Amino acid sequence: MSTQSRAGRTCSRVSCRAIATMTLTYVYADSTAVLGPLATFSEPHSYDLCDRHSARLTVPNGWNVIRHISDDSESGPSDDDLMAIADAVREVAQNHHAAAAPATSAAPQSGVGRRGHLRAVPS
Numbered sequence: 001m002s003t004q005s006r007a008g009r010t011c012s013r014v015s016c017r018a019i020a021t022m023t024l025t026y027v028y029a030d031s032t033a034v035l036g037p038l039a040t041f042s043e044p045h046s047y048d049l050c051d052r053h054s055a056r057l058t059v060p061n062g063w064n065v066i067r068h069i070s071d072d073s074e075s076g077p078s079d080d081d082l083m084a085i086a087d088a089v090r091e092v093a094q095n096h097h098a099a100a101a102p103a104t105s106a107a108p109q110s111g112v113g114r115r116g117h118l119r120a121v122p123s
Helices: 051-055 079-105
Strands: 020-027 032-037 048-049 065-067 113-115 119-122
Touching: 020 051
Parallel strands: 032 065
Antiparallel strands: 020 032, 020 048, 113 119
16 A cells, blocks of 8 residues: 555546545444545545545435535644643653652762753753
8 A cells, every 4th residue: 555645645536536635434333424624644444535526425315424624724733732732741841850850869960960861951
């Protein structure tokens, strides 16, 4: 199986050579078809569709379609997402520093601590 770039994948419909822009996935347990932005990787149980075929999508009677159309301006994480990640990293670092404090007090006071492959440089 070859890995293709997101922009290089073509529509899964037979004899369609258009560039895929959406990915269709079925949730059989919920009788739902989910149509969203093009997935990062081509998955065996999902279908990449071009604009024309994603707009003309029909599903069996009784099934629901969830269409998630992404806005191109929403590419990447939001500022809130980045702040949440930064806060989580700070919290882990503080907890790790608090847990490692007794072990570093017995270390020689050379001004630079070494732990495995990492080196802590005092500020």
